[in-house]
């Protein structure tokens with residue numbers, strides 16, 4: 001088990017477009033170890049996802065997993081998913097406002113508009129191609145991680161800066177209304 005340091009906003013690698021991983025590189029011990037480290041680091045930090053550039057490696061690889069997550073208790077479960085070279089295409093114009101946080105942006109949350117229905121294509125860690133439809137908060141999580149690989153942070157997508165809160169003030173003043181709205185949304189959309 002190897003938990004790596006998570007880089008925070010201001011580190012230049014978070015603002016670079018990470019590069020594609022080719023099939024020969026994906027099977028190397030180095031890249032497979034990187035994927036193991038991403039999983040360990042994501043789990044140790046209770047993250048819903050982690051992109052390789054968040055631990056300083058500018059490759060298009062991210063991990064996503066949601067179980068009983070204390071940071072995001074309202075998120076539907078997502079089994080451990082490793083995405084390599086992911087490409088996301090929105091299926092329609094439906095969007096939802098999601099209150100997000102990020103391990104690279106300590107103690108800040110804000111409202112971000114995300115596509116509700118997306119098609120995601122990626123390779124898994126064994127190089128097998130996947131082509132999936134993801135919806136709702138799960139679609140939002142995939143968009144957040146793919147943004148990282150393009151050098152974007154959720155901060156860039158917050159259209160109303162008055163929605164920025166610390167985690168403490170979110171809990172005190174905003175959590176209940178958000179959870180009520182998003183629970184209804186999850187019920188409707190299904191994930």
Ligand code: NI
Nearest residue numbers: 101102103104
């Ligand atoms: Ni993030």
